[in-house]
Amino acid sequence: MNQRNHPNHIEHDHVDLSHESYHTDHDHTSHHAGHDHGALLGAAEEIPAVFSQTLFLQFDKDMTENAICALLYDWLTSIQHWALFHHHYIGHIKIFAEFEEGFQLWLSATGREISVKNTAMKLPKNPVRRGTAAVTAIVFGTDEASLKVAVLNGWEETLALQSGKAAI
């Protein structure tokens, strides 16, 4: 069995995405990680760039469920805008965010409308300050380094706009 790819051996990245900074020590080294149809089907051009990480979300003020939902929505929108502006084709962008008290949000988009679902059907009784977001963006026509920058910058810019600061 491939140990590197076995679910028990995956080490999720936890990237601190506070207002001040974010950092990650993880980098994809292969352009099309984890997928190989080889030359047999001639489908190499059909394989997209993939960004996939779990991010630690830290807010510098109390957040309501509506504010969090709007923030994540704007983040996803920023990734969509980046892709469309550069004429990349969006395969799928998904965010699954989990917060205190079992509050969960699932957002997904394919370049058109954004679907938002509260999967656990729970709302937080108290304001939220932190959580995690599993993010997967699959985009055709770009490379993983560019996609990663777009996703992470998109978060910083969204946070900055949300708190009234100028976007980076």
Next chain:
Amino acid sequence: MNIIIFGGFLGAGKTSLILSLASFLIQKNLKEVHQNDQQEVQSPYLQSPYLVIIENEIGETGIDHKILRSGGYEVRELFAGCVCCTLAADLTVMLNEIADTLKPQWVIIECTGLAYPGNIADTLNRYGKHSDPIRIVTVVDAERWEELAEVAPILVEKQVQEADVVLINKIDLADDEVISLVEDRIHSINASAKKIRLSGSGMIPGSVWREITGANGSSEEVTEK
């Protein structure tokens, strides 16, 4: 052990439809268990999960398994690769282990949107321990079909070609003319596949899942949990 492989392009709506199918299967099982209880007959499957979902995602961080698990389902994960190619051996080992230990009645495999489901079925038929035939369901995004046929023509065509059933999803987002064109194109690729139009954002008629699972029953409707 019945196996259904769910294929289809990225964002076609596979996870939402699997939630609906899983809900259908669990409701069906609950009815059967209830009937068995009344007859004081114990099912050999009561102690083990009736349904196991294998979730495969191309990224290193999974998302869909969390969504399916939040619905209360038994989920196994294979991340950072594709079960039709790089993780084919891992899938076979996992499925055989499930067959040996959990012995569920149903296994649903959700592929990545980049997978060729026929490759998966071939591998499992060759090395798997199951004996029942594998069904391949391909989910097609009616709204994006024409774009996808340009961006990834080989992939979308082969996903349809290998299907036993093609679910033409998101019909609420496309007009009738477009849906008819998509259906015609799908028919030209795979004339023998059953084609079903639906919208995963709404109620899925129970008849859709009975068609796929071969289950008997009433005309009740189910939707995702």
